[in-house]
Amino acid sequence: xxxxxxxxxxxxxxxxARGVRxxxxxxxxxxxxxxxxxxxxxxxxxxxxxxxxxxDAFDDWTCEWEVExxxxxxxxxxxxxxxxxxxxxxxxxxxxxxxxxxPGPETVxxxxxxxxxxxxxxxxxxxxxxxxxxxxxxxxxx
Amino acid sequence: xxRLWGSWWDGxxxxxxxxxxAVIVGLExxxxxxxxxxxxxxxxxxxxxxxxxxxxxxxxxxxxxxxxLIGIGLVAVARDRRPIAGGLWALAxxxxxxxxxxxxxxxxxxxxxxxxxxxxxxTLGQAWAVSMGARADREGKASRERLGExxxxxxLAAAYVGSGLSKLLTAGVSWADGxxxxxxxLQQQPVxxxxxxxxxxxxxxxxxxxxVAASVGTLVLECGxxxxxxxxxxxxxxxxxxxxxxxxxxxxxxxxxxxxxxLLPLTCIPWPxxxxxxPSARPAEPxxxxxxxxxxxxxxxxxVAAWLAAPWGWRATG
Numbered sequence: 001x002x003x004x005x006x007x008x009x010x011x012x013x014x015x016x017a018r019g020v021r022x023x024x025x026x027x028x029x030x031x032x033x034x035x036x037x038x039x040x041x042x043x044x045x046x047x048x049x050x051x052x053x054x055x056d057a058f059d060d061w062t063c064e065w066e067v068e069x070x071x072x073x074x075x076x077x078x079x080x081x082x083x084x085x086x087x088x089x090x091x092x093x094x095x096x097x098x099x100x101x102x103p104g105p106e107t108v109x110x111x112x113x114x115x116x117x118x119x120x121x122x123x124x125x126x127x128x129x130x131x132x133x134x135x136x137x138x139x140x141x142x
Numbered sequence: 143x144x145r146l147w148g149s150w151w152d153g154x155x156x157x158x159x160x161x162x163x164a165v166i167v168g169l170e171x172x173x174x175x176x177x178x179x180x181x182x183x184x185x186x187x188x189x190x191x192x193x194x195x196x197x198x199x200x201x202x203x204x205x206x207x208x209x210x211l212i213g214i215g216l217v218a219v220a221r222d223r224r225p226i227a228g229g230l231w232a233l234a235x236x237x238x239x240x241x242x243x244x245x246x247x248x249x250x251x252x253x254x255x256x257x258x259x260x261x262x263x264x265t266l267g268q269a270w271a272v273s274m275g276a277r278a279d280r281e282g283k284a285s286r287e288r289l290g291e292x293x294x295x296x297x298l299a300a301a302y303v304g305s306g307l308s309k310l311l312t313a314g315v316s317w318a319d320g321x322x323x324x325x326x327x328l329q330q331q332p333v334x335x336x337x338x339x340x341x342x343x344x345x346x347x348x349x350x351x352x353x354v355a356a357s358v359g360t361l362v363l364e365c366g367x368x369x370x371x372x373x374x375x376x377x378x379x380x381x382x383x384x385x386x387x388x389x390x391x392x393x394x395x396x397x398x399x400x401x402x403x404x405l406l407p408l409t410c411i412p413w414p415x416x417x418x419x420x421p422s423a424r425p426a427e428p429x430x431x432x433x434x435x436x437x438x439x440x441x442x443x444x445x446v447a448a449w450l451a452a453p454w455g456w457r458a459t460g
Contacts, residue, residue, distance in 0.1 A: 005292040005293060007296070008296075009441070014304055014307070015448075016447075016449075019449030019451075021457050022455050023454060024233075024240035024241070026448055029304045033308040035316050036322045036325035042328055042330075083329065086248075115328045
């Protein structure tokens with residue numbers, strides 16, 4: 001009996017999900033279902049030595065912006081720069097919540113880094129688009 | 143037929159499973175409630191995009207009212223008091239919360255769908271037993287929860303198979319070329335504070351063979367989710383592999399899917415054996431047709447309703 005019940009409910013859920021796609025509690029779980037585009041982008045921090053870091057590695061942000069919003073980079077950086085929207089939204093919130101009145105001790109550049117996904121081995125080539133020049137304080141600094 | 147199915151819980155009360163499902167759903171809904179509450183109070187960043195989100199934003203504490211309503215249903219499920227009505231009640235209010243989040247955040251939380259699906263399956267399985275005449279006594283309860291477990295596992299398996307199918311139907315076998323895995327790492331979090339983690343992520347980015355292996359493994363594990371619907375040893379083995387998949391995703395992309403990583407152990411580890419619970423008599427199989435017509439109608443109706451509701455379902459773009 002449980003075998004029949006399980007497979008009938010399994011088939012029901014799969015068929016229902018193919019119809020409605022995502023409506024709680026039914027989901028087709030279609031996250032990242034498509035083939036990746038040739039270029040993928042991510043906003044990163046580049047310090048004075050060229051090292052990369054995440055936005056949340058820094059506090060006390062003051063910035064001069066090149067773009068209107070982090071999730072609208074295309075007008076300035078071009079069509080290759082389409083970072084995931086919720087990632088840039090989280091980054092924007094971090095910068096806003098950790099803003100400073102006075103400039104921090106370190107100068108960094110906020111860049112959109114567009115990687116080109118090639119089938120060959122090796123680090124994917126990338127191009128950076130500066131979106132802001134900022135002063136910050138490194139969180140793990142003494 | 144029974145040789146195809148088995149459960150570590152057969153002959154044991156499923157109290158821990160029942161309460162565990164309710165607790166996991168409750169914790170996930172608590173997280174969703176926190177998010178929706180503060181997002182709805184920041185309309186400049188999370189503008190309401192539908193009538194529901196605009197109306198609920200005007201109601202003070204609406205997210206917490208929804209959570210309280212969800213909680214009433216979950217308490218009923220956990221205490222096994224009107225569990226079918228309680229499950230449906232909790233799912234209905236959680237659906238309202240999910241839709242509200244979709245309208246302000248731009249997409250629903252797929253994390254919440256895992257526990258929601260399991261609660262749906264648990265509820266449908268119990269409804270199946272009741273429709274076959276399961277009584278209100280101890281044996282009837284055991285029979286009801288046995289089918290509840292089958293339903294819960296069915297929906298958990300369907301989540302993984304659905305995810306694998308989505309990839310194959312959208313991108314075909316080319317999804318296995320590793321590009322999406324490399325893209326995920328680069329888009330989500332290519333930088334790591336720990337050197338070992340940075341090196342681990344870099345291995346997937348720079349070596350296409352590693353990325354291909356991860357892609358193929360993802361498809362095999364997800365599509366093989368239907369193996370949760372056979373015997374307990376195979377279920378435990380596959381659940382372990384699926385948890386490993388989630389751990390790897392967390393390492394690569396910092397996307398922790400905590401909910402299935404809790405639900406898989408809850409439903410697939412032989413807890414009665416681990417805690418040396420003495421077995422009791424197995425419930426008798428209820429009589430009547432294997433698929434009672436009320437359940438056949440209900441399941442068919444669910445599929446038809448889901449297809450009719452397609453215009454209101456959220457669709458991924460990538």
